[in-house]
Amino acid sequence: xxxWLPLALGFLLRLVFVLYAxxxxxxxxxxxxxxxxxxxxxxxxFADSPDGPVxxxxxxxxxxxxxxxxxxxxxxxxxxxVMLLQCxxxxxxxxxxxxxxxxxxxxxxxxxxxxxxxxxxxxxxYAASPLTETxxxxxxxxxxxxxxxxxxxxxxxxxxxxxxxxALAYSLLxxxxxxxxxxxxxxxxxxxxxxxxxxxRRAGPALAVALCVILPLVxxxxxxxxxxxxxxPLVPRDAVDPGELVPHGFxxxxxxxxxxxxxxxxxxxxxxxxxxxxxxxxxxxxxxxxQYDRVNDLLNEYNQTSNATPKLDAAFAALAKERIExxxxxxxxxxxxxxxxxxxxxxxxxxxxxxxxxxxxxxxxAQTAFATAYALLNLAYLVVGAAGLWRWRRRRxxxxxxxxxxxxxxxxxxxxxxxxxDNSEPRYTLEFFPLLMLWAGALFLSLPGAREVESVxxxxx
Numbered sequence: 001x002x003x004w005l006p007l008a009l010g011f012l013l014r015l016v017f018v019l020y021a022x023x024x025x026x027x028x029x030x031x032x033x034x035x036x037x038x039x040x041x042x043x044x045x046f047a048d049s050p051d052g053p054v055x056x057x058x059x060x061x062x063x064x065x066x067x068x069x070x071x072x073x074x075x076x077x078x079x080x081x082v083m084l085l086q087c088x089x090x091x092x093x094x095x096x097x098x099x100x101x102x103x104x105x106x107x108x109x110x111x112x113x114x115x116x117x118x119x120x121x122x123x124x125x126y127a128a129s130p131l132t133e134t135x136x137x138x139x140x141x142x143x144x145x146x147x148x149x150x151x152x153x154x155x156x157x158x159x160x161x162x163x164x165x166x167a168l169a170y171s172l173l174x175x176x177x178x179x180x181x182x183x184x185x186x187x188x189x190x191x192x193x194x195x196x197x198x199x200x201r202r203a204g205p206a207l208a209v210a211l212c213v214i215l216p217l218v219x220x221x222x223x224x225x226x227x228x229x230x231x232x233p234l235v236p237r238d239a240v241d242p243g244e245l246v247p248h249g250f251x252x253x254x255x256x257x258x259x260x261x262x263x264x265x266x267x268x269x270x271x272x273x274x275x276x277x278x279x280x281x282x283x284x285x286x287x288x289x290x291q292y293d294r295v296n297d298l299l300n301e302y303n304q305t306s307n308a309t310p311k312l313d314a315a316f317a318a319l320a321k322e323r324i325e326x327x328x329x330x331x332x333x334x335x336x337x338x339x340x341x342x343x344x345x346x347x348x349x350x351x352x353x354x355x356x357x358x359x360x361x362x363x364x365x366a367q368t369a370f371a372t373a374y375a376l377l378n379l380a381y382l383v384v385g386a387a388g389l390w391r392w393r394r395r396r397x398x399x400x401x402x403x404x405x406x407x408x409x410x411x412x413x414x415x416x417x418x419x420x421x422d423n424s425e426p427r428y429t430l431e432f433f434p435l436l437m438l439w440a441g442a443l444f445l446s447l448p449g450a451r452e453v454e455s456v457x458x459x460x461x
Contacts, residue, residue, distance in 0.1 A: 062173030139171035243447030249317025385436025
C-alpha cells in the first residue's frame with residue numbers, strides 16, 4: 001500500500017494536468033512538425049515551403065524521434081497519447097528515484113522520496129506538455145541509478161553499463177546541455193575504477209560509455225555537414241539555421257537588464273515575430289532619459305514591420321555597449337545571478353493560464369494566492385533538498401560519496417551554464433528536482449553506524 005498509493009495518486013495528478021491543463025503550443029508543434037516530416041517525407045525539417053519540407057538543425061533528434069514513434073503507433077497529431085505515455089514514463093522515473101534512495105538511505109527514505117516525486121506538481125505538469133522535460137528527467141535519474149548499481153556490483157563490465165550508456169546518450173540527443181550529465185557521470189566512473197591507481201585497463205567501462213555517448217552524434221553531424229555544409233555536432237546556441245540573422249546586438253542589450261520570465265515572454269520571444277511595447281520594459285532597462293528615447297524610437301521603427309534588421313541590431317548593440325561600460329559588474333555578475341535566482345524561486349506556473357504578473361492581488365486574487373502557494377512549495381523542495389544534502393555530507397561513514405559529489409557537480413555545472421543564458425525560464429531549473437528529492441532522502445537516514453547501514457543495504461538488495 002505504501003508503494004502503490006503514491007503512484008496511484010501521482011497518476012491521478014498527472015491525469016488532471018492532461019485533462020485540464022495540457023500545453024500543446026510553441027515548441028510542441030515544432031517537434032510535431034519535424035516528427036511528421038521526418039516520418040512521411042524522410043526530411044528532418046519543417047513544412048514551410050510549397051516545394052516540400054525545409055531541413056533544419058535547430059533541434060536535436062531525440063524528442064522528434066520519440067514523437068515520430070508515438071505518431072506511428074497512435075496516429076499523427078495524437079498528442080494526448082504522447083502525454084499519457086509521458087505520465088507513465090514520469091511515474092517510472094519516480095519509482096527509479098525511490099529505489100535509488102532505498103539503496104542509499106534505507107526503506108523509510110524510499111517511501112518519502114516516492115511520495116515527494118509522485119506528488120510533485122512541478123514535474124507532473126510537464127507530463128501534460130509534449131516537450132523534452134519529462135524524458136530528460138528520466139534520463140538523469142536513470143544515469144545516476146545506473147551509476148550506483150554499476151558501482152555496487154563491482155564497477156567492472158556488468159549489465160548496468162548499458163543503462164548508463166543509453167541514459168547519457170539519449171539525454172544528449174534530447175537537449176544539448178545534457179552533455180553536462182555525461183561530463184559528471186563518466187569522470188565519476190573513472191574515479192571509482194581508479195582506486196588510487198591510473199590504469200587504462202580499469203578505465204575500460206568508463207571509456208566505453210563515453211564512446212556510446214558520442215557515437216549517436218556522428219550521423220547527426222554528418223547529416224548537418226552534408227545538408228548545411230557546417231560542422232554542428234549539437235545545435236547552434238542561438239537556435240537558428242545557417243544563413244538566418246542572429247540578433248547578437250539585441251540579445252546583448254536584453255541581457256543588460258533582463259531578469260524575470262515576464263520579460264522573456266513579452267520582449268525576448270517577440271523579437272522578430274511580434275510587436276514590442278516599451279511599457280513592458282522595466283525601468284532598469286534605461287539608465288537615462290536619453291536611452292529611453294533611443295529605445296522608444298528603435299521599437300517604433302521595429303513595430304512597423306515586426307522584422308529585425310541588421311541596422312536595428314547594430315543600434316541595440318551600441319546601446320548594450322554603453323550600458324556594459326557604465327556598469328560591467330551589473331552585466332557580468334549581478335544580472336546573471338538575479339536571473340538564476342529568479343528561475344529557481346519563481347512560481348512554476350508558466351505552463352498554466354496564470355497571469356505573468358501573478359503578484360498583482362487587485363487584478364486576480366485567486367491566481368495570486370495559487371501562485372504564492374506554488375512558490376512556497378517550490379521553496380520547500382529547495383530547503384528540504386539542501387538540508388538533506390547537508391546531512392548526507394556530514395555522514396562521513398557513508399560509502400556513497402561518489403554519487404553524492406556527482407549529483408552536486410551536476411547541480412553546480414548546470415547553475416554555471418544557466419548564468420550564461422540571455423533569457424530566464426523556470427523550466428531550465430526543473431532538472432534540479434530529482435536531485436533535491438534524492439538529497440531529501442538523507443534526512444530519513446537515522447542509523448547510527450556503518451555496520452547497520454550496510455546490513456540494511458544487504459537485506460534491501
